[in-house]
Structure formats: structure tokens, C-alpha cells
Amino acid sequence: MSQSMIEQPNVIYLKDYxxxxxxxxxxxxxxxxxxxxxxxxxxxxxxRNPESSNRQHPLLLDGHESLELQRLxxxxxxxxxKDYRRVGEQLSIPNLPDHFTLECITRIEPxxxxxxxxxxxxxxxxxxxxxxxxxxxxxxxxxRPDVMALFETIVVADKQRYPVLLSNGNMVDAGDExxxxxxxxxxxxxxxxxxxxxLVAGDLExxxxxxxxxxxxxxxxxxxxxxxxxxxxxYAMTSLKQxxxxxxxxxxxxxDLDIFMIVAVDFFNMGxxxxxxxxxxxxxxxxxxxxxxxDAGFQRVEAVVAHEYFHNWSGNRVTCRDWFQLxxxxxxTVFRDSQFSADMNxxxxxxxxxxxxxxxxxxxxxxxxxxHPVRPASFIEISxxxxxxxxxxxxxxxxxxxxxxxxETFRKGSDLYFDRHDGQAVTTDDFVQAMADVSGRDLxxxxxxxSQSGTPQVSVTGEYxxxxxxxxxHMRQSCPATADMATKQPFLIPVxxxxxxxxxxxxxxxxxxTTEVLECVAAEQSFVFDNITVEPTPSLLRDFSxxxxxxxPYSREQLVFLMQxxxxxxxxxxxxxxxxxxxxxxxVVDYQQGRTLxxxxxxxxxxxxxxxxASLDKAMVAKVLTLPSEAYLSELAEVIDVDxxxxxxxxxxxxxxxxLAPLFLQVYQANTSAEEYSPDATSVARRSLKNLALSYxxxxxQPEYLALALQQFKQADNMTDSxxxxxxxxxSGFEAEAAEVLASFYQRWQSESLxxxxxxxxxxxxxxxxxxxxxxxxxxHEAYDASNPNKIRSLVSVFCAQNMxxxxxxxxxxxxxxxxxIIVLNKQxxxxxxxxxxxxxxxKKYSAEQGALMKAxxxxxxxxxxxxxxxxxxxxxxxx
Ligand code: PHE
Ligand code: ZN
Numbered sequence: 001m002s003q004s005m006i007e008q009p010n011v012i013y014l015k016d017y018x019x020x021x022x023x024x025x026x027x028x029x030x031x032x033x034x035x036x037x038x039x040x041x042x043x044x045x046x047x048r049n050p051e052s053s054n055r056q057h058p059l060l061l062d063g064h065e066s067l068e069l070q071r072l073x074x075x076x077x078x079x080x081x082k083d084y085r086r087v088g089e090q091l092s093i094p095n096l097p098d099h100f101t102l103e104c105i106t107r108i109e110p111x112x113x114x115x116x117x118x119x120x121x122x123x124x125x126x127x128x129x130x131x132x133x134x135x136x137x138x139x140x141x142x143x144r145p146d147v148m149a150l151f152e153t154i155v156v157a158d159k160q161r162y163p164v165l166l167s168n169g170n171m172v173d174a175g176d177e178x179x180x181x182x183x184x185x186x187x188x189x190x191x192x193x194x195x196x197x198x199l200v201a202g203d204l205e206x207x208x209x210x211x212x213x214x215x216x217x218x219x220x221x222x223x224x225x226x227x228x229x230x231x232x233x234x235y236a237m238t239s240l241k242q243x244x245x246x247x248x249x250x251x252x253x254x255x256d257l258d259i260f261m262i263v264a265v266d267f268f269n270m271g272x273x274x275x276x277x278x279x280x281x282x283x284x285x286x287x288x289x290x291x292x293x294x295d296a297g298f299q300r301v302e303a304v305v306a307h308e309y310f311h312n313w314s315g316n317r318v319t320c321r322d323w324f325q326l327x328x329x330x331x332x333t334v335f336r337d338s339q340f341s342a343d344m345n346x347x348x349x350x351x352x353x354x355x356x357x358x359x360x361x362x363x364x365x366x367x368x369x370x371x372h373p374v375r376p377a378s379f380i381e382i383s384x385x386x387x388x389x390x391x392x393x394x395x396x397x398x399x400x401x402x403x404x405x406x407x408e409t410f411r412k413g414s415d416l417y418f419d420r421h422d423g424q425a426v427t428t429d430d431f432v433q434a435m436a437d438v439s440g441r442d443l444x445x446x447x448x449x450x451s452q453s454g455t456p457q458v459s460v461t462g463e464y465x466x467x468x469x470x471x472x473x474h475m476r477q478s479c480p481a482t483a484d485m486a487t488k489q490p491f492l493i494p495v496x497x498x499x500x501x502x503x504x505x506x507x508x509x510x511x512x513x514t515t516e517v518l519e520c521v522a523a524e525q526s527f528v529f530d531n532i533t534v535e536p537t538p539s540l541l542r543d544f545s546x547x548x549x550x551x552x553p554y555s556r557e558q559l560v561f562l563m564q565x566x567x568x569x570x571x572x573x574x575x576x577x578x579x580x581x582x583x584x585x586x587x588v589v590d591y592q593q594g595r596t597l598x599x600x601x602x603x604x605x606x607x608x609x610x611x612x613x614a615s616l617d618k619a620m621v622a623k624v625l626t627l628p629s630e631a632y633l634s635e636l637a638e639v640i641d642v643d644x645x646x647x648x649x650x651x652x653x654x655x656x657x658x659x660l661a662p663l664f665l666q667v668y669q670a671n672t673s674a675e676e677y678s679p680d681a682t683s684v685a686r687r688s689l690k691n692l693a694l695s696y697x698x699x700x701x702q703p704e705y706l707a708l709a710l711q712q713f714k715q716a717d718n719m720t721d722s723x724x725x726x727x728x729x730x731x732s733g734f735e736a737e738a739a740e741v742l743a744s745f746y747q748r749w750q751s752e753s754l755x756x757x758x759x760x761x762x763x764x765x766x767x768x769x770x771x772x773x774x775x776x777x778x779x780x781h782e783a784y785d786a787s788n789p790n791k792i793r794s795l796v797s798v799f800c801a802q803n804m805x806x807x808x809x810x811x812x813x814x815x816x817x818x819x820x821x822i823i824v825l826n827k828q829x830x831x832x833x834x835x836x837x838x839x840x841x842x843x844k845k846y847s848a849e850q851g852a853l854m855k856a857x858x859x860x861x862x863x864x865x866x867x868x869x870x871x872x873x874x875x876x877x878x879x880x
Contacts, residue, residue: 009869013378014324020142021057022046022096024149027194029139031119033110033126033157033201038119039070041105042139044149048098058094059102061140062133064118065089069140071105091140106139113137114787114828122267123226125202126162127280131273132323132382135194145320146425148191155201156183162201164224168192168276170258188276190256191423193319198275200224200263207233211244213254219244225264225287228751232287235298235679236262236305243306246340251414253313262286262305266753269789269831270386272304274311281308284754284790290677292755294720295687298679302344307337318421323382327374327450328428330386331394335402338395345681348569349619355544355570358396360631362388363549366455367635368842369877371482375428375450380873383831389453396547397449401432403494403517403545404446405439412438445492445521454482456491456548458520464535471499471532473540475520477548483877493520496545499529499536504565507536514567515542537561542568554578560606569620576610576624579603580652584633587648592641597648599655607656611663618671619685622692627653630804640845642808646767650699657696668693668708677718691724698728706734713741719755727762746783756783757794764798771806772813775799786824789832796821800839807839808846812853815840819857822871823864830868837861837871841878855879 025045032039046059063069072079074096084093093102113120118137119128128134136143153167159182165174169188176182204224211219221240223233240262247253257277268282285304288297314336315329342350365371365388372385374394379385402410417434428450436443456479463472475495479488495518499507506514509529518527537558541550554562554575559582562575583600590597610616610624630649634640657664671690675683694712697705706729713725726745730738742763749755760783764775778784778795785791800807800818807814818840825833843854861867862875 009380009872011378011380014322014376017322017324018053019051020049020144020147021052021054022059022142022147023049024142024147026152027141027149028152028154029197030154031156031199033155033162036109036111038108038110038126039105040108040119040139041103042141043101043103044141045101046096046099048096056094058092059096060087060142061091061093062136062143063089063091063140064137066108066113066118066137067140068107069104070107071103072140073103075100076103089136104140108138115830116267116269116789117831119199120267122265124161125204125265126157126200127202127263127265128197128199128275129269129273129280130197130275131195132326132386133195135197138197141194143194144322145193145195146322148193148319148423148425150191151186151188151197153186153188153197153199154183155186155199156181157201161203164200164202164204164206166198166200166224166261166263166278168196168198168278170277190276190317192276192316193425196274196276196316196319198273198278198280200265200278200280203227204263205230206261207237209237209241211241211255211260213244214248215254217254217258219255219257220259221261222259223262223264223286225283229264229283229287232289232292233264235288236281236286236301239302239305240309242302242344243309243340246306246343247310247313247336250339250343251313251336251411253310253418255312256317260309262308266790267788269829272308274308274315276312276316279308281305282790284757287754288679290679290718292719292749292752294723294758295679295684297719299341299345299684303337303341306340307333310336310340313418317423318418319425321425321427323379323385324376325427326382326385327390327394327397328426328431330391331374331396332398332431334391334395335398338399346617346619346685348573348617349623349685351543351570352573352623354392354395355574356629356632358388358392358547360629360635362392362547363455364631364635364842365389366453366482367480367845369483369844369880370841370874371453371484373451373453373485377451377484380876381830381834381869383870384834384873393547400449400494400546401435401443401446403496404492404519405435405441409439410435443492445490448489448491452479452488452491453485454479454488456488456493456546458493458495458541458546458548458550460495460538460540460550460552462536462538462552464532466535469531469533471529471536473497473518473527473529473538474524475518475527476524477520478523483880490521490523493546493548494518495520495540495550496542497527498539498542498566498568499532500539500562500565501536502534504561506567507532517545539566539568539571541571543570544574556582556600556602560602560609563606563624564609573620573624576606577628579606581628581633581636584628584645584648584652585636587652588633588637588641588644591644591648597651599652603652604656604659608660608663611660611667617685618689619681622685622688625692625696627656631802634804634845637845639847641847642804642850646805653696653699657699661697661700661702664693664696668697672712677720687720687724691721694724695728698732701733706732706737710737710741719758723758723762726759727765730762731766731768733768750783754790757790760784760791760794761798764795765802767803767805769806771799771803772809772817776817787828789829792821792825792832792836797836800836808850810850812857815854815857819861822861826861826864826868826871827866830870833868834870834874837874837878841874843878 028043030041110119117134155165165184167186172187173185205227206222206224209221262279264283264286266283271285272281288301310333314332413435459476461474498515509516559575559579566572633645671686709725716722729741822833843851
């Protein structure tokens with residue numbers, strides 16, 4: 001029997017929360033970094049927690065099997081093995097006084113840490129990742145966010161190899177030792193939980209800048225990277241300064257230390273980490289340069305730099321009581337960074353992108369085996385809960401509060417929240433309470449958004465009474481059962497509504513406003529509008545005012561009308577999406593029943609109108625003319641027919657391209673400019689429209705358009721244009737040219753790791769039938785590194801999550817491939833393994849045969865033995 005079957009991982013429940021038995025006053029750390037080990041000495045001053053009910057409670061320290069305990073002493077007295085107990089990976093020390101200092105020396109092997117949690121090596125440098133529970137891989141500690149302490153850290157290492165030694169807070173002392181080693185001492189004046197601890201040691205260089213806060217404090221800003229990447233840091237620095245200013249202006253939040261540092265590392269499980277004063281970033285989220293980074297990459301850098309910076313208040317100054325409250329910091333911080341990005345770029349485009357992600361991926365999560373509320377009630381492994389629900393839906397929940405309260409009251413609420421809880425570890429209830437207190441509203445029903453999982457559905461119908469000039473909207477809400485929760489109570493759903501007259505103008509509503517926020521709180525509810533002189537067309541859920549699936553029986557004419565006239569930019573886009581979804585869903589049925597596919601000309605005509613409308617923002621045009629993705633169509637489908645969706649998508653795109661080719665060509669040419677590259681919103685918009693036009697043209701597989709794409713590929717002076725052309729050519733049926741551009745691209749960019757990742761991703765997402773063989777071959781390529789999460793994501797994740805028709809090949813080869821990857825990664829890097837599993841977990845949404853093949857692979861992983869907690873949890877929920 002394998003070990004995992006004997007020791008079933010524990011489920012941890014929110015309802016079992018207890019305050020820590022001891023509080024920490026001060027944590028002093030000393031790291032001796034060497035090539036084959038690190039010695040960590042921690043000296044921690046503990047005091048019994050007056051709020052703990054049990055005065056006899058032992059001290060429970062979290063640890064990990066990889067820790068080698070070398071010495072444990074209390075107030076200078078060494079403990080022997082009978083003085084403490086090992087309970088699983090924890091240490092339990094009984095019979096303690098109310099105040100004492102515990103010294104602990106552990107030996108760890110960062111160079112062998114492939115999980116990338118705790119202290120590990122990335123490309124020759126030491127770095128840490130402690131959220132959520134990585135600190136316990138460094139030393140024995142109460143590794144929980146409600147234990148906050150002042151940290152003092154000394155890092156000792158070889159001076160030549162590791163000239164730069166960093167930790168949180170301010171550098172207070174440094175010195176050389178005789179043996180070629182040196183040390184630096186850091187002090188963090190703000191109490192923090194262990195998950196915000198960070199350390200970096202490496203041969204790094206940095207760019208320097210400074211920022212003066214609103215109150216006149218001078219902050220030194222440093223962004224560190226390897227020398228070769230020093231030229232790719234300017235955009236992150238600009239973004240950082242903009243974020244600092246924005247947070248002062250919009251939230252009244254000032255930075256609080258004398259120094260703020262960012263370090264770029266190549267081996268990282270996630271995007272970035274908000275460690276106090278020392279953010280650590282995946283290179284993919286901080287490096288940017290026109291020659292190597294696409295527009296979306298620039299925007300990602302801007303957003304992630306802002307996100308991590310904003311955590312300094314929403315996360316660090318006020319942190320989470322326990323990990324069930326993860327969305328307290330993540331949902332709020334995503335909301336803050338989304339407001340920031342909206343302010344820096346186009347708000348409508350930002351909203352469209354966020355909603356598209358939510359609707360495809362978060363809604364799918366709700367419909368799958370890992371469904372959970374924004375505040376989960378239980379988990380086995382917290383790393384599995386850094387999800388779209390916690391982040392993106394959590395953001396939507398905060399956004400709804402903002403909508404319900406209005407910007408001004410919301411700001412008062414956030415001020416009160418930061419004020420009231422500064423230096424504390426709190427809950428989502430505390431956050432909502434601050435909003436309730438400033439608004440005087442009872443938000444108890446609203447809080448169901450935190451405790452109930454699932455995507456609510458709202459069905460709306462309209463009724464016009466000409467005689468009384470009255471328009472009524474009838475709403476019904478329900479929420480389907482999710483894997484974790486059978487029944488739900490009605491939510492408080494803010495539905496922002498406008499009514500359009502026959503000309504497409506907004507009809508003034510209550511108080512003359514053109515958009516009114518209706519609050520739907522019951523399973524069935526009606527809303528009456530008086531003095532409506534003609535039957536209106538309703539514009540519903542403007543700006544996507546709630547994370548729900550809203551249905552209204554629009555005719556195609558009404559959708560076209562909304563596309564052309566709605567004053568709400570988001571709903572103009574959404575009308576186009578609904579129009580296309582309706583048409584494509586019918587075509588999927590036609591395809592399944594063997595009928596000839598014919599595209600409703602309404603879609604072509606609507607697209608033609610948009611292309612001819614010079615008044616529209618180019619980024620909006622590009623968004624409106626982008627067909628609903630195959631992933632979105634899959635999410636909407638009852639049973640996913642991958643092949644039908646794929647064929648229909650191709651057919652529709654081709655039919656539009658063929659009908660509108662001259663227009664697309666015009667748009668392409670009109671937006672090809674010789675201007676110098678800039679990642680500003682207007683230029684990004686122009687490129688996105690141009691490359692969308694090229695993608696339609698390339699769908700037709702006409703040699704003249706191939707020539708255009710080849711020309712763009714050769715002449716591009718920026719990665720956005722170069723990669724767009726590369727992808728289109730590589731994915732086309734022009735095989736010789738495809739091979740040629742892929743080879744020349746690699747030749748040109750092989751020394752740029754992030755560009756090589758894009759090159760891998762382009763091949764992994766190739767819809768042509770030989771993609772799997774290609775992916776397997778690329779795993780042997782010199783450019784691949786099976787221990788680097790960014791490489792795994794670019795090749796394996798992209799293939800399994802984005803190359804639908806190849807991953808779901810009916811011979812099961814895609815599933816087998818993924819299971820093989822997971823069996824290896826389960827031991828090497830459980831977090832990545834567990835994330836990679838996602839596509840297989842959705843097996844119930846596919847046909848019986850397809851689902852059986854997927855399930856069989858899940859079972860094979862399950863039988864492979866020694867499952868990590870991460871993989872165990874996802875598997876057991878998927879197979880339940
Ligand atoms: N807290 C990080 C963020 O949201 C994400 C993260 C989680 C990074 C866990 C690493 C590990 O920005
Ligand atoms: Zn975050």
C-alpha cells in the first residue's frame with residue numbers, strides 16, 4: 001500500500017479556526033548560504049496569547065519533511081528529543097512558560113528544492129517563496145498569517161558569487177568576513193506574517209529611481225535582474241511610480257518604508273509575490289522591451305507591478321486571519337489593479353478582457369469539481385485555492401460593493417477598513433463590515449457572495465404597457481448546484497440597466513440618470529419604469545455589474561441595434577458576442593446533424609458596419625470583431641463537442657473573412673504605420689486592429705495574404721507585430737513557410753528565454769494535427785527545461801489548455817501525455833502538477849466516450865502512488 005493511502009491528507013475547516021496559542025514578538029533569522037546547504041538559525045521571542053482559551057496549550061510549530069533539525073533550545077537550554085513531539089510535520093513543545101525565546105537551527109538544501117517553495121535556487125541565485133506555507137520549509141515556526149512579528153534577518157554568503165544580499169525592510173548593517181564571505185543585516189519595522197518574508201542572494205544588477213510620497217517621504221526604488229536583462233526594466237519602473245502615485249490619489253495610501261525593491265527571477269511558480277518591501281517577480285511579469293515583449297506583455301507587467309505594490313496596504317499592512325480569507329487581499333487587490341489599468345488604458349477594453357476571462361475560466365471552475373466560494377469553507381492544500389474564483393470572482397464581489405455604494409462611499413469604507421485594521425490579520429467579514437458601517441446598509445444578504453459558490457443565472461423578460469406608458473422588467477434568479485454545495489439562497493445581484501429608445505438613445509430614468517442599478521434580491525422580482533413613452537430596448541447588466549449569467553430573449557435585430565447604439569461600451573461588445581454565440585450555437589447543431597453550414601448574413605453585416613464606423617475606438621473595434629473563443633463556447637455548452645465547436649469557429653471566421661476581405665485589407669493597410677513602437681493605449685489599439693485584420697485575411701489561406709504576413713514578419717521592429725505574423729503563418733496550412741518562420745524566429749531569439757517561451761507556445765497551440773508529436777519533440781529541444789515552470793506552462797499547459805482539438809484527440813493521446821507529465825511533476829513540483837491537471841478534471845462535460853478516456857487517466861495518476869497533497873485533493877474531488 002502506498003503511503004498516500006495510509007496517510008490521507010487532512011481536510012482543514014474554517015469552522016475549526018482557533019487563535020494561536022502563542023504570539024511572536026520578534027523573529028531573528030540568520031542564513032548561512034552555501035552551495036550544498038543552507039543553515040538557518042531562528043531566534044524567536046514568544047509570549048502566550050492572552051486570547052487563547054487553553055493556558056496549557058503546547059507550542060505548535062509547522063515544519064516540513066525536508067527540514068533537518070539540528071538544534072532546539074529554550075532560553076539557552078538545549079532541548080532533547082523527549083522535550084518535544086513530532087506530530088506529522090509539526091513540532092509540539094509542551095510545558096512552556098508564558099515568555100521565552102526559542103532558538104532553532106535547521107539545515108536545508110535549497111539547491112535540491114524543485115518545488116520552488118521556501119528557499120530555493122533559480123538560475124544560480126538564492127530566492128524564497130513563502131506564500132502560502134513555504135516558510136515552514138525554512139524553519140519550524142507558527143506558519144500562519146495571524147502570527148505577525150518584527151523580522152530581523154542576517155544573510156551570509158560568498159561575496160563573489162552573491163554580491164547582492166536582500167531581505168525585507170531596511171538594510172541596517174553589513175560587513176565582510178575573512179573567508180571571502182560577507183553579510184548584510186535587514187530590519188523590517190512592520191510586523192508581518194511569515195508568508196511575507198523574503199530573501200534574495202545573487203549576482204544581480206539593478207536600476208535605481210526614487211519616489212517622493214505625498215507627505216514628502218523619499219523612497220528609493222530598485223529593480224534587480226541578471227545583467228543581461230538590465231535593459232528590460234524601465235517599463236516596470238515607470239509602472240511602479242505610476243502605481244505609487246495612483247494609490248495615493250485614489251485610495252489615499254502612501255508607501256511606508258525607505259526602500260522598495262523588485263527582483264526578477266526565472267524560476268517561479270506564480271506571477272509575482274508581494275513580500276514586504278521586496279517583491280519577487282517571475283521574469284515574465286517584470287521584464288519588458290519592445291523588441292522582445294508583445295503589447296499584452298507590457299500590459300501584464302504594468303498590471304502585476306501595480307497589483308503587488310497595492311498589496312502593501314491590501315494584504316501586508318492589513319493581512320488575512322487565515323487562508324480561508326485569501327480573497328480578502330486578492331479580490332480587493334485585483335479590483336484595485338483593475339481600476340488602475342482602466343485608468344492607464346481604455347476602461348472598456350480592460351473590462352471586456354476581465355469579463356471574458358471570468359466567463360470562460362471562472363464560470364468553468366464553478367461548473368467543475370473544484371467549485372468553491374470566494375471564502376472557501378474547507379481545503380486540503382491551500383495552494384490549490386489560488387484560483388480564478390478567489391482572484392477574479394473575488395474582484396467582482398468587491399466591484400459590486402463599489403457599484404452598490406458608489407465611488408465616494410466605497411472610498412470611505414476602504415479608509416475605515418485600513419484605519420480600523422492596520423497591523424491586524426482580519427476576515428472578509430471585517431471588510432464588508434467597514435463598508436456596511438460607512439453606508440449604513442445591512443449587507444448580510446450581500447455576504448452570500450462570499451459563502452455560496454456557483455454562477456447565478458438571471459432570466460429577464462420585458463413587458464411594455466403602452467396604455468400606462470410603463471415598462472416592467474421581470475427577473476428570476478437561481479444558482480445551479482455546484483460540486484461542493486447543493487442549494488443556495490438568492491443573492492443580492494446589482495443589475496445596472498439602461499433603456500434605449502427607437503433611435504438608440506438612452507431614456508432618462510429615475511433622477512434623470514441613464515443607468516439605474518436595480519437590486520435583485522429575491523428568486524423572482526419585478527421592476528417598473530414609469531413614463532416610458534415607447535417600447536424600449538433594455539440594456540442589461542451594463543459594464544457587467546454582477547458575475548452572473550443573464551439571459552434576455554433578444555432578437556438578432558435587437559442585438560445588432562445594441563451593438564450600434566448602446567452608450568455602454570461593454571454592452572455593445574457583449575451584444576456582438578451574444579449575436580455570434582447564438583449563430584454559432586445553431587451551427588454547432590447543424591454540424592452535428594451533418595447539415596451544410598450557412599452563416600446568417602446578420603453577423604457579416606453587423607461586422608461590416610463596425611468596420612466602417614470611423615467614430616469607434618480601434619481597440620473596441622478589434623474586441624467587437626473578435627469571435628467568442630472556443631473556450632467560451634465550450635463553457636456555454638451542455639456537453640462539449642470539441643470538434644464541432646472548432647469546425648464551426650473556423651467556418652464562421654472564414655465566411656466573415658471571405659465576405660469582408662477588401663475591408664479587412666483596407667483596415668490592415670490603414671493601420672500599418674512606420675511610427676516608432678510605443679506601448680501606449682492608442683498604439684496598442686492600432687496594432688490589435690491591424691493584427692486582427694491580418695488574422696481574418698490569413699484564414700482565407702490566400703497566397704497574397706501570406707505574402708503580407710511574411711512581409712510583416714520580416715519587417716517588424718517590435719515583438720507584437722513579429723509574433724502576430726509568426727503565429728498566423730505557423731498555424732496556417734502553408735507548411736513550408738511555417739517551418740521557415742519558426743526556424744528563423746528561433747535563430748534570432750534563442751538567447752532570450754521569454755521569447756523562446758512564446759516560440760514554444762506558438763507551436764503548442766498549433767491546431768494542425770501533428771501538434772502533440774511536435775510538443776513531445778520540443779521537450780527534448782535544447783530550449784526546453786523541464787524544471788522551469790515558465791517552460792512547462794509555455795509548452796505543456798498551452799497544449800493541454802489551449803489546443804482543444806489536439807488535446808482532446810479521440811484516440812486519448814493528449815490525455816495520456818498530460819497524465820505522464822503529472823506523474824513526474826507530482827514529485828518534482830506539486831503546485832505546478834496540480835494546476836496542470838485542470839483540463840482533465842472537467843471530464844464530466846464531454847461525451848461519455850471522451851469523458852471515460854479522461855477519467856481513466858485521472859485514475860492512472862491516482863494509482864501511481866505517493867501523491868502530493870496538491871494533486872491528491874484535485875484528483876479526489878475530480879473522481880468523487
Ligand atoms: N500573492 C501573490 C499575488 O497575488 C500570488 C502568489 C501566491 C505568489 C502564492 C506566489 C505564491 O500577487
Ligand atoms: Zn495578489
